[in-house]
Amino acid sequence: MKTSKRATEIALVFIPLGALFFYLSSKHLVTADVNLYYDIGRNLLSLKPYCSFDIYATSPEAYFPALPFTAPLWPLVAGISIRLLGTYGPWMINPLLLLASAFVFYRIAHRFLAHEQALMATALAFTSLPILLIAMYPWTETLGLLLLLLIVHQVLSGARPLHTGLLLALEGLTRPHYLLPALIITAIWSKRKRDLLTALLTSAVLLLTYEGVCLVLWKLPYPSMYLLPLNNFSPPIGKTDLGEAVIGYLHTLKDLLLNTPTLPIGVLALLLGFWLKQAQGLDGRVVKLLWTYLVLVVTYPVLFLILILKGVW
Amino acid sequence: MRLLPIDTIRFASLHAPFAILIAMVLVSKVRNRLLPNILTILLCLYSAYSLIASILISQILATKQRPGYLFVEKIRPYLRSQEVICSQDIQLPWYLVDNPVGKVSRDRQGEYLQWKGCKALVIRREKGQWVLLKPKEYGKDTKSSPK
Numbered sequence: 001m002k003t004s005k006r007a008t009e010i011a012l013v014f015i016p017l018g019a020l021f022f023y024l025s026s027k028h029l030v031t032a033d034v035n036l037y038y039d040i041g042r043n044l045l046s047l048k049p050y051c052s053f054d055i056y057a058t059s060p061e062a063y064f065p066a067l068p069f070t071a072p073l074w075p076l077v078a079g080i081s082i083r084l085l086g087t088y089g090p091w092m093i094n095p096l097l098l099l100a101s102a103f104v105f106y107r108i109a110h111r112f113l114a115h116e117q118a119l120m121a122t123a124l125a126f127t128s129l130p131i132l133l134i135a136m137y138p139w140t141e142t143l144g145l146l147l148l149l150l151i152v153h154q155v156l157s158g159a160r161p162l163h164t165g166l167l168l169a170l171e172g173l174t175r176p177h178y179l180l181p182a183l184i185i186t187a188i189w190s191k192r193k194r195d196l197l198t199a200l201l202t203s204a205v206l207l208l209t210y211e212g213v214c215l216v217l218w219k220l221p222y223p224s225m226y227l228l229p230l231n232n233f234s235p236p237i238g239k240t241d242l243g244e245a246v247i248g249y250l251h252t253l254k255d256l257l258l259n260t261p262t263l264p265i266g267v268l269a270l271l272l273g274f275w276l277k278q279a280q281g282l283d284g285r286v287v288k289l290l291w292t293y294l295v296l297v298v299t300y301p302v303l304f305l306i307l308i309l310k311g312v313w
Numbered sequence: 314m315r316l317l318p319i320d321t322i323r324f325a326s327l328h329a330p331f332a333i334l335i336a337m338v339l340v341s342k343v344r345n346r347l348l349p350n351i352l353t354i355l356l357c358l359y360s361a362y363s364l365i366a367s368i369l370i371s372q373i374l375a376t377k378q379r380p381g382y383l384f385v386e387k388i389r390p391y392l393r394s395q396e397v398i399c400s401q402d403i404q405l406p407w408y409l410v411d412n413p414v415g416k417v418s419r420d421r422q423g424e425y426l427q428w429k430g431c432k433a434l435v436i437r438r439e440k441g442q443w444v445l446l447k448p449k450e451y452g453k454d455t456k457s458s459p460k
Contacts, residue, residue, distance in 0.1 A: 024367060027375040105330055112338045120353070121337045125330035127360040132367035133319065134326045136374075141326050148327065178327065252321055260325040261359050266332030273339050286338060293335050296328035 006115060010106070013123050017102055020127070021095030024135040028091050034137055038090065041079030072210070073173040074140040090138035097142045098135050102126045104149040111156055112289065128262050144175035151182050152292065155189035164195075165202025172207050176223065181299045185292050266293055 030038075081089030102122055109118035125131065134141045147170055154164045164186060172179040183200070190196035207222070214222045256263055273290040276282055333356060340349040 020364070024371050027371045029371065029374050101330075105334075109334055109337075112334070113341060117337060117341065121334055124337075124353075124356045124360055125333040127363055128329045128333065129359075129363040129366060130322050130326040130329040132363055133322050133370075136367070136371050139323065141323060145326060145330075149330075181327075255321040256325060259322055260329060262329040262332040263325060265336050265356070266328065269332065269336040269339050272343075273335065276339065276342060280342075282342065286342070289331075289335055289338060293328065293331045296331055299327075 009116070009119060013119050014099065014102065017123070017126055018095065018099050020132070021098045021135045024132060025091045025095045025138075027136065028088060029136050034090075034139065037075045037078050037138065037140070038082070041075040041077070041082060041090070071140065071173055071176055073170060074143050077143060078138060094138045094142050095135060097146050098126070098131070101142070101146040101149050104146065104153050108149065108153050108156060112286070128260075130260055130262065140175050144171065144178045147171040147174060148178055148182055148185075152185060152189070155186050158191055158195075161190075161195040161198035162202050164199040166206065168199060168203035169206035172203065173210060177299070181295045184295045188288050188291050188295070263297070266297060270294060 077093060078090040081093040083089070085092050102125075105125060106118055106122040109121045112118075113121060134145070147167055151164060151167045151171065154167060168179065168182055168186065171182050186199055187196055190199070211222050214220060270290060270293060273282065273286070277287060277290075336352060336356075337349075340352050343349070
């Protein structure tokens with residue numbers, strides 16, 4: 001009886017969430033990035049050139065893979081979905097990935113909170129603007145988020161390190177810059193050093209295999225291919241002046257604070273958490289959760305700062 | 314029209330769920346009943362705002378978007394050609410396409426395809442190949458204009 005009540009409650013949260021994701025996705029919105037994933041995905045499965053045109057190439061004659069999109073996993077998933085489901089395949093897969101993310105998130109939340117609270121957290125987290133935005137477009141973020149949540153779930157439940165290693169490698173092949181926080185989070189949550197080493201080794205072997213493919217096909221190492229576009233990056237306002245670059249950085253930070261109140265909420269929670277740790281003590285798992293959030297929230301500003309400094313110097 | 318800084322919000326999608334999770338975990342540890350209720354109400358308000366905003370944004374973008382690949386997919390049946398054609402192959406300026414509804418017409422030179430709302434975009438069959446004819450006007454950005 002209790003189980004069926006729980007199942008009903010889960011359904012009451014997840015069915016409307018799914019309907020919302022599918023509704024947003026049904027607009028079939030595209031951006032330049034989405035177009036390229038589409039192109040790469042379809043070409044990969046048609047044994048055509050990886051990508052026929054590089055939108056970021058400075059020279060129209062340039063012919064090499066679209067540099068920011070050489071992370072192959074999402075284009076491959078998109079390609080398979082086009083094959084199986086037709087033109088709108090990626091728009092059908094995207095909400096399913098988000099629903100899966102919501103379910104994994106619920107499982108994670110349930111480790112810290114009671115069933116009802118975990119469901120509430122899931123509903124609130126997956127109706128926040130950043131999540132609803134990635135529900136609209138088949139970008140790589142959705143798959144990246146699902147893999148990150150799976151990694152956290154795996155290390156939290158003390159699952160086999162080989163599985164964690166596999167997920168880390170897949171994360172690296174989906175959104176390479178998610179790999180760094182994912183590795184740190186794995187290190188934070190791993191119970192034994194041996195498990196951590198096994199996971200790292202597994203992911204390294206898999207990523208190096210893809211590295212070999214990149215070197216054979218394009219004579220360029222994978223990280224370089226992914227990072228090369230940074231050379232063309234220019235900050236939102238300033239291009240050469242440090243003062244203007246700082247203004248650009250603050251401008252972006254303001255956008256982030258005003259349009260995603262989850263960031264101030266998270267920062268306040270961090271402050272509360274570290275105060276609670278001093279005042280009444282918190283159990284180790286909650287402290288690890290605080291560190292996990294800190295790692296996730298610090299990664300992007302640091303990356304952005306590096307980009308700005310590259311634009312200045 | 315700049316609706317929202319989409320890229321900035323996109324960046325936040327990684328850590329936003331965790332922000333809500335740690336906030337809820339921590340308030341459950343506080344020996345105070347008021348704080349969890351206030352936080353839950355605030356988060357519910359934010360969710361309501363997000364819901365309305367996202368539906369509006371998707372509606373507005375759906376009417377304003379310039380279809381790229383979908384556009385090409387839509388013209389595929391008209392092309393009756395086996396070769397893979399995509400916007401990159403012919404460097405279709407996807408952001409210039411206002412209306413993806415196409416129409417096959419015929420003139421003295423042969424069959425051609427023209428789009429309502431973007432008359433500059435014309436694909437004509439020449440020597441068995443579909444080619445994108447040079448448009449009269451392509452806007453300011455010349456980077457993606459056809460060769």
